[in-house]
Amino acid sequence: MARPRRPQAPSTHRYPRTARLNESLREVIAEELTRIDDERLDLVTITAIDVDSEMNRAIVYYDSLRGEDGDAEILEALNAHRVRIQGSIGRQVRAKKTPILTFRPDQVIRSAEQIDRVLLSSETLPSRPEREGDDPYVAPRVRDEELDDDLDDDDLDDDDLDDDDLDDDDLEDDDLDDDDLDDTDDRD
Numbered sequence: 001m002a003r004p005r006r007p008q009a010p011s012t013h014r015y016p017r018t019a020r021l022n023e024s025l026r027e028v029i030a031e032e033l034t035r036i037d038d039e040r041l042d043l044v045t046i047t048a049i050d051v052d053s054e055m056n057r058a059i060v061y062y063d064s065l066r067g068e069d070g071d072a073e074i075l076e077a078l079n080a081h082r083v084r085i086q087g088s089i090g091r092q093v094r095a096k097k098t099p100i101l102t103f104r105p106d107q108v109i110r111s112a113e114q115i116d117r118v119l120l121s122s123e124t125l126p127s128r129p130e131r132e133g134d135d136p137y138v139a140p141r142v143r144d145e146e147l148d149d150d151l152d153d154d155d156l157d158d159d160d161l162d163d164d165d166l167d168d169d170d171l172e173d174d175d176l177d178d179d180d181l182d183d184t185d186d187r188d
Contacts, residue, residue, distance in 0.1 A: 022049045024093050025058060029101075032088040040077035043070075047106040051099055058099035061106040071105050078103040 030046045043065040051058040062078070064070050078085075082101050090098040 018051055018053070018055075021051055021055065021093070021095065022058075025049045025051065025060075025089060025099075028089050028092050029060060029085055032085050036081050036084070038077050038081065040070075040073050041081075044074055044078075047109055055095060055097050055099055058101055060101050060103050061108075062103060063106045063109045068105070068110070075103055075105075 026046050026049045029049070033041050033044060033046070045063050046060060047063050048061040049058055050061070060078075062074065064074055066074070082103075086098050086101055089101075
């Protein structure tokens with residue numbers, strides 16, 4: 001007779017196994033690179049690792065302060081020390097398999113650096129506002145002195161208003177009745 005299955009306990013981990021393995025591998029590889037005495041690997045940083053679902057292969061993404069100019073030299077050094085790095089992974093990471101490592105430069109980091117350079121070199125915005133504290137995205141206020149300069153000869157003057165333009169006769173007493181002011185209704 002078959003034994004009934006035990007219910008599995010919910011996972012206490014916050015992210016999936018491959019993500020945990022990726023982070024563990026990144027830490028082990030970065031630590032091992034500091035132990036390797038090869039000056040070609042002095043300025044190398046492990047930025048990300050991508051392990052396939054069967055955990056047979058892992059792509060190790062790196063970046064260096066040398067940029068693209070040093071990629072060939074760095075790739076040669078990493079491939080020369082690949083077996084040593086994989087051995088370190090086998091000793092330190094609890095996994096059924098040790099993935100075979102493939103090294104690639106991290107193009108995401110380089111693209112971000114290129115975007116930063118373009119943004120810094122662009123001169124679409126003024127380097128500093130006209131006055132300190134001004135917002136470059138808000139139109140400047142027009143000062144009163146500038147408005148005074150805009151007055152033309154055909155603007156309205158005090159002399160343009162005549163006394164006969166508005167007479168007291170224009171307002172008559174019978175225009176406003178007392179009945180219009182009564183707010184009370186006699187509807188009962």
